[in-house]
Amino acid sequence: MNYRHAFHAGNHGDVLKHAVLARTLELLKAKDKPFAVLDAHAGIGRYDLQSVQANKTGEWQGGIAKMDDDFSPEVEAILSPYRQVLATLNPDGEGRFYPGSPEIVVRLMRKDDRLVANELHPIDVEELRAVYATQKNVSVTQLDFIQAVKVQLPFRERRGLVLIDPPFEVLDETLRTAKAIEFGYRRMANAVFMIWYPVTTEEFAAQFVATLQALNIPNMLQAELRVKYAFAQGGLSGSGLVIINPPFGLEKDLQALLPALAGRLGLGEWGRGTVQWLTPLK
Template identity: 40%
Template sequence: MLSYRHAFHAGNYADVLKHTVLVQILRYMLQKDKPICYFDTHAGAGFYDLTTEEANKTAEYHRGIELLWQERSLPQALDDYRECVKAACGEHLTAYPGSPWFAQHLLRPQDRLVLCELHPADRAQLEQTFGASKNVQCYAEDGWQKSLALVPPPERRGLVLIDPSYELKEEYGKVVEHVKQLHRKFATGVYAIWYPIADPERTAFLLRRMRSSGIKRIVQLELGVTRDHREAGMTGTGMIVINPPWNLAEVMQPALEFFARRLGPYAYSDIVELAGE
């Protein structure tokens, strides 16, 4: 299915969580001189104009990046994230960068980006934004298949971001099976998997399958506007990270707690170790 368009959701609280985690993972990996490869299986358009009709139809960024935009003091992880957004759009919140932009902004010339997107309109914008960069490869191919074909990367160090739309219920199981295949080929890679909380049974299924996958070193970071799943629509969001930086939970905990307080009186945050060493 190609009906999902992230332009309607850019900058929402799910993006805040996803991109704050992404920034911290990349900053940690870049402490070593050796090059890395960044894979994005569902890259989207890569950059979003918040003044468009699409962005303001739901205006989800009001309950996302905008809550942090004018804060004088932020926990370090949120401050690192906000600085990246400001580098993308300046002092005025009129645009929002997608995951490929964060990665390209932080990565070095010796690092490489592999971006996959099937939606024709989003792919065209992705290629327009990143296609001229020598260290970026844009593919009009299925990101599930392409990532599996390209790991392990020649660099032997890499981060795979898996960020499907979950429009189909089968994707909750597909994510786990795909990660298991990737991990068998590239066990030392870092994997960051985003998921929504819209159907608690499907979320529980995803986490249960991930726990029983046999993969070690998995951490789950979750942020929600309410634990009452009778609410319609998405009530929360999460990230599953395999082979996380050793300090990821430590740096993310104050960031999640801070942002949860900004989201409202019923908001919450959790960090759970799904699998140890």
């Protein structure tokens, strides 16, 4: 396990994932009934963009650093839960700290909602435990993500979200992700499943999406953000989310958000933000 998210925090992939995660949580809050979130690859929760790791790659310069100026009022309304988390984490307005996925959940969930943050890396999981030690409705586990899905689903609340955000370090990550979704869906068909994938090569992204599509699970939505040309030898040229059971209103929001993010984060003519259903609605 070599991957450490501290090198990548706040990049364009994070902006997409976290803005959509925050909006989705906000839509889940439209109903009073409490929900649970399983963050199956949680990372360490909070990131310092002035750290040696963040500045070694400087990836955040192509992501969150470009988000300062306002978008249209429609897009700002969609981004507002994400903006709210960034603002509360940076009360001095400097934008030094960046929220990982568990931090976004912790800052947006209500007192009866809960988070299970799962992380396999032995150092990162300890950091995560330390950060959330005093939070009553957060539990931290250290399992392989497939096991975490098996153990946690179905949620006792009967509603909630599972975030699958693998590091894509191992060759069979696509098949393991599909396996986790298959298990998870069998256990809790009404959960929202949100899966992040990188666009490294065209072939990789197409194959990843086709593998999930072949699971034949209805209500599967794809949102993909490209920021630059995808070279055959790889490199992160964009990323996408596959969302099963998106809450009502999310598709419409993404139809407005994705082109706006592509316009802002895309390099020259390469910015592209697309949203489509991968499987029929049920």
